[in-house]
Amino acid sequence: MTEREPDGRVRELATGVTAESPPGAAVEAFDERPEGLEEEMLTLNFGPHHPATHGVLRLLVKLEGEVVKDVKPYIGYVHTGIEKNCEDKSYWKVIPLVERMDYLSYYFNALTFCMSVERLLDEEVPARAQYLRVIHCELNRIHSHLVWLGTSALDLGAISMLWYCFRERDKVLDLFEASSGQRMHTRYIQVGGVIEDIPPDWGRKVLEFTEDMVARLGQYEAILDRNEIFLQRTKGVGIVPPERLLELGVTGPLLRAAGNPWDLRKADPYSSYDHFDFKIPIGTVGDCYDRYRVRIAEIRESCAIVRQAVEGLPEGPYITTNRKVALPPRHELATSMEALIHHFKLVTEGFRVPPGEAYVPIESPRGELGCFVVSDGSAKPVRVHMRDPSFVNLQSLREMCLDGYIADMIVNLAMLDPILGGIDR
Amino acid sequence: MPDPTGLELIANELRERRPDSIAGTLHHRGIATLVVDPGHVLGVLTWLRDDPLQRYGFLASLHACDYLPHEPRFGVHYELLNMDRVERIHVKALLGDPGASELPAIDSCVELFPTADFQEREAFDMFGIEFRGHPDLRRILMPEEYEGWPQRRDFPLGGEPVLFTHNEHQMPRWYE
Amino acid sequence: MEIKREKVGGSGEATGDFRIRQLRARDLLRGDLDGPDLERHVEERVLATTLERALNWARSNALFPATFGLACCAIEQISLVTSRYDVARFGAEVFRASPRQADMLILSGRVSIKMAPVVRRIYDQMLEPKWVIAMGACSSSTGVFNNYALVAADKFMPVDVHVPGCPPRPEALIHGILKLQHKIQGHPDLGWRSRYHAEGTEELPHPNVVLAPPAAGEPS
Numbered sequence: 001m002t003e004r005e006p007d008g009r010v011r012e013l014a015t016g017v018t019a020e021s022p023p024g025a026a027v028e029a030f031d032e033r034p035e036g037l038e039e040e041m042l043t044l045n046f047g048p049h050h051p052a053t054h055g056v057l058r059l060l061v062k063l064e065g066e067v068v069k070d071v072k073p074y075i076g077y078v079h080t081g082i083e084k085n086c087e088d089k090s091y092w093k094v095i096p097l098v099e100r101m102d103y104l105s106y107y108f109n110a111l112t113f114c115m116s117v118e119r120l121l122d123e124e125v126p127a128r129a130q131y132l133r134v135i136h137c138e139l140n141r142i143h144s145h146l147v148w149l150g151t152s153a154l155d156l157g158a159i160s161m162l163w164y165c166f167r168e169r170d171k172v173l174d175l176f177e178a179s180s181g182q183r184m185h186t187r188y189i190q191v192g193g194v195i196e197d198i199p200p201d202w203g204r205k206v207l208e209f210t211e212d213m214v215a216r217l218g219q220y221e222a223i224l225d226r227n228e229i230f231l232q233r234t235k236g237v238g239i240v241p242p243e244r245l246l247e248l249g250v251t252g253p254l255l256r257a258a259g260n261p262w263d264l265r266k267a268d269p270y271s272s273y274d275h276f277d278f279k280i281p282i283g284t285v286g287d288c289y290d291r292y293r294v295r296i297a298e299i300r301e302s303c304a305i306v307r308q309a310v311e312g313l314p315e316g317p318y319i320t321t322n323r324k325v326a327l328p329p330r331h332e333l334a335t336s337m338e339a340l341i342h343h344f345k346l347v348t349e350g351f352r353v354p355p356g357e358a359y360v361p362i363e364s365p366r367g368e369l370g371c372f373v374v375s376d377g378s379a380k381p382v383r384v385h386m387r388d389p390s391f392v393n394l395q396s397l398r399e400m401c402l403d404g405y406i407a408d409m410i411v412n413l414a415m416l417d418p419i420l421g422g423i424d425r
Numbered sequence: 426m427p428d429p430t431g432l433e434l435i436a437n438e439l440r441e442r443r444p445d446s447i448a449g450t451l452h453h454r455g456i457a458t459l460v461v462d463p464g465h466v467l468g469v470l471t472w473l474r475d476d477p478l479q480r481y482g483f484l485a486s487l488h489a490c491d492y493l494p495h496e497p498r499f500g501v502h503y504e505l506l507n508m509d510r511v512e513r514i515h516v517k518a519l520l521g522d523p524g525a526s527e528l529p530a531i532d533s534c535v536e537l538f539p540t541a542d543f544q545e546r547e548a549f550d551m552f553g554i555e556f557r558g559h560p561d562l563r564r565i566l567m568p569e570e571y572e573g574w575p576q577r578r579d580f581p582l583g584g585e586p587v588l589f590t591h592n593e594h595q596m597p598r599w600y601e
Numbered sequence: 602m603e604i605k606r607e608k609v610g611g612s613g614e615a616t617g618d619f620r621i622r623q624l625r626a627r628d629l630l631r632g633d634l635d636g637p638d639l640e641r642h643v644e645e646r647v648l649a650t651t652l653e654r655a656l657n658w659a660r661s662n663a664l665f666p667a668t669f670g671l672a673c674c675a676i677e678q679i680s681l682v683t684s685r686y687d688v689a690r691f692g693a694e695v696f697r698a699s700p701r702q703a704d705m706l707i708l709s710g711r712v713s714i715k716m717a718p719v720v721r722r723i724y725d726q727m728l729e730p731k732w733v734i735a736m737g738a739c740s741s742s743t744g745v746f747n748n749y750a751l752v753a754a755d756k757f758m759p760v761d762v763h764v765p766g767c768p769p770r771p772e773a774l775i776h777g778i779l780k781l782q783h784k785i786q787g788h789p790d791l792g793w794r795s796r797y798h799a800e801g802t803e804e805l806p807h808p809n810v811v812l813a814p815p816a817a818g819e820p821s
Contacts, residue, residue: 078672080750085747085748088582120454167684183677184768359515584748
C-alpha cells in the first residue's frame with residue numbers, strides 16, 4: 001500500500017512497504033514487522049451519514065487491523081422531541097405524533113398509545129375493532145420485515161432483494177391506503193377502536209395478498225438460503241448468549257433467535273391475540289442467520305394470523321359506543337342534539353382522562369414496545385414516553401461486534417434492525 | 426401483575442427488611458405500583474430481582490417524569506418484569522426539586538440491570554436527573570453542549586410561531 | 602443478398618423517409634444541396650441553442666442524488682428507485698454514497714439541531730452545481746414537530762424545491778424532481794443563492810495543507 005503525494009514524496013502506509021521495495025516484500029512485512037513499527041488502535045468514525053447505518057446512526061469503532069475492539073453508538077441525530085410535543089396536544093391528536101416515532105411500525109405505536117389511554121379510561125374495545133387492529137398490525141409487521149429484508153440484503157450486496165421486497169411492500173401499502181387513505185402514518189387506530197370500518201371487498205384483497213406473500217417468501221428463501229456469500233457472512237456471526245441479551249434488555253426477534261421464545265402476543269395476549277393459532281419461531285444458535293430465519297418465519301406466521309382474523313372477523317361496531325370518547329356517527333349529527341354536543345366537545349377540547357399512570361407493552365416487529373402515559377385529569381397528557389425496542393436493543397451491538405471483523409459489524413447492524421426514528425424519538 | 430394483596434405482601438416484606446424504604450403502594454387499573462424512597466431504590470430493586478419468590482429479573486423500561494405543580498417534582502419509573510409468571514411491577518421513586526443550581530440525584534442501577542445504561546442517560550438528558558454511579562453519564566440525544574433540560578415541564582416547547590395572514594404583521598416583510 | 606433500391610420519394614413508408622433523409626444528408630455533405638432545398642434541410646434538421654442551455658438540459662436529465670436518508674421520508678425515498686416508481690425514467694436513479702459524486706441532496710426527514718451541522722457539511726462537500734430538495738413537511742418547515750429539537754432546512758442551507766406531504770408519496774417526490782429539472786433547464790440560478798451566501802462554500806482540501814507523517818509518540 002503506497003501512495004505518492006503530489007510533491008513526489010512516497011508515503012508509507014501501515015504495512016511499512018515503500019514503492020521502492022522489491023516485489024514480495026509486502027508478504028514479508030505482514031509476517032515480520034520492521035523495527036520501530038508497532039500495532040496501534042485505529043479509531044474509525046462511522047456515520048452519521050453512511051448508507052449502511054439504516055439512518056443517521058454514528059458509531060465510533062476502535063479497530064486493531066480489521067478486528068473490532070470497541071463500538072460506541074452515538075445517537076440523537078434525528079431526535080425530534082415528540083414526547084414533548086405530545087404534552088401539548090389533546091389525547092387523540094397525540095396519535096399521529098407517536099406514529100412518527102418508529103416509522104416502520106406506525107400501527108404498533110398508535111396501538112400501544114391507544115391501549116395505554118384505554119387502560120386509564122377503563123374503556124372496552126369491541127371485538128371487531130380488536131380483530132381489525134390485529135389484521136393491520138400483522139400486515140404492518142410484514143411490511144416492516146420486508147423493508148428490513150430488502151435493506152439488509154442490500155447491505156450484504158444482494159441488491160435484487162430490495163426490488164422484490166419493495167414490490168411486496170407496495171402491495172401492503174395499497175391495502176393500508178384502501179382502508180385508511182394513507183400509505184404511511186395512517187392514524188387508523190383510534191382510542192376505543194379504529195377510525196373507520198374496512199371498505200367492502202377489502203378482506204378478499206387481504207386474503208389474496210397473504211396467499212401471494214407466502215409464495216413469494218419461498219422465492220426469497222430460494223435466492224438467499226443457498227447463496228454462499230450470504231451464508232458465509234451471516235452464519236456464526238454476532239452470537240450473544242440469551243442470558244446476556246436479557247440483561248441488556250433485548251427483546252423481539254433478536255431474543256427469539258437466541259432460543260428464548262418470549263413473545264408478548266403469546267405470553268401476555270392483548271387485543272384478542274389468544275383467539276388465533278400461530279407459532280413463535282425461535283432459533284437455536286443465535287447468530288445473524290438465525291435472526292434472518294426467525295424474521296422470515298414470522299412473516300409466515302403473520303400471514304396465518306391475518307388469514308384467521310379476516311375469516312373470523314366478527315360483526316359489530318368498529319369503535320366503542322361511548323360518546324365521551326369516540327365521535328358519533330355522521331348521520332346522527334343531523335338528527336340528535338346530543339350527538340352534536342358530543343361531537344363539538346370532542347373536536348374542540350378532546351376527552352378528559354382520569355388521573356393515573358399506565359405502562360402497556362405490546363410486541364412490535366423489533367421487540368417490546370411500551371407506552372407510558374401519565375394523566376392529570378385534563379384533556380392533555382402530562383407525559384407520553386415510548387419504550388422503544390430499537391433504543392434498548394442497540395446496546396447489544398457492542399457485544400455482538402467485539403472481536404469480530406468490521407465487515408461483520410455491518411451484518412450485525414443490519415440484522416439488529418435499528419430504526420433511528422424510534423431510537424431518537 | 427400482582428393483585429392488590431400480593432402487592433401489599435411485597436410492600437410489607439420490604440418494610441420489614443428495610444424500614445422507611447416503601448413510601449406507599451398503589452393498585453390502579455390493574456397496574457401494581459410500589460412507591461419507594463429514593464435512598465433505598467437500589468436495595469428494593471436488588472431484592473425484587475434476587476429474592477427467590479419475586480425474581481423480577483427483567484427491567485423492561487426506565488423512564489422519568491416531571492410532575493411540575495406537585496411536590497416531590499420528579500419521578501423515576503422502573504418497569505420490572507418476571508418472565509416466568511408474566512408479572513409486571515411498577516416501581517416509582519419520587520425526587521424533590523433541589524433548586525435551579527443543583528440536580529436531583531438518585532442511585533444508578535446499571536450494575537443491577539445493564540439495560541439501564543442508555544435509558545438513564547436519556548433521563549439525565551431530558552430531565553437533568555443525576556444517576557449516581559453511572560459509568561458514563563453524558564447527554565445522549567441532545568448535542569453535548571446543549572444547555573437546559575428540554576422535557577421538563579417548565580422548559581418551553583420551542584419552535585417558531587407559524588405565520589398566518591392574521592399575525593404576519595408581527596414579523597413585517599418576512600417573505601424577503 | 603438482394604439489394605432493394607427504391608426511388609427517392611417513392612413510397613411513404615418509414616424506411617422510405619429514412620432513405621430520403623440519408624440521401625439528402627449525403628448531398629449536403631457533398632455540397633450538392635443549395636437554394637430552397639438547403640434552407641428546408643436546415644430548418645428541419647438543425648437546432649440552434651446556446652451551449653449553456655444544452656449543458657443544463659444534459660444536467661437536468663442526469664441528476665445524481667446522494668444516498669442520504671433521515672427519517673420516515675427516507676423509506677419513501679428508497680421506494681423511489683424500486684420497480685413500481687422507477688425514477689430511472691427521469692434519469693435520477695444513480696444514488697451516490699459519496700457527496701462528492703452527487704449533485705442532488707434529498708432531505709428526507711426531520712433535521713434536528715444535532716444533525717444540521719452534518720447536513721450542512723454534506724451540502725458543502727458536494728461540488729457545484731448542486732441542488733437540494735426538501736422532502737416532506739419536517740425538513741421544509743419542521744411540520745407538526747415545531748419544537749426545541751428541530752430546525753427547518755431553509756435556516757441553514759438553500760433549498761430549491763419543497764415537496765409537501767408527511768411523508769410525500771413517491772409520486773410527489775417524482776413531481777418535485779420534475780419541477781427541479783424544469784428549473785435547471787429554465788432558470789438554474791434565481792439569484793437567491795447569493796442572497797443566502799451559499800456560493801463558494803464547497804469544502805475542498807486546502808492547497809497549503811502539507812501532509813506530513815505523524816511524529817513518533819504523537820497520539821493519532
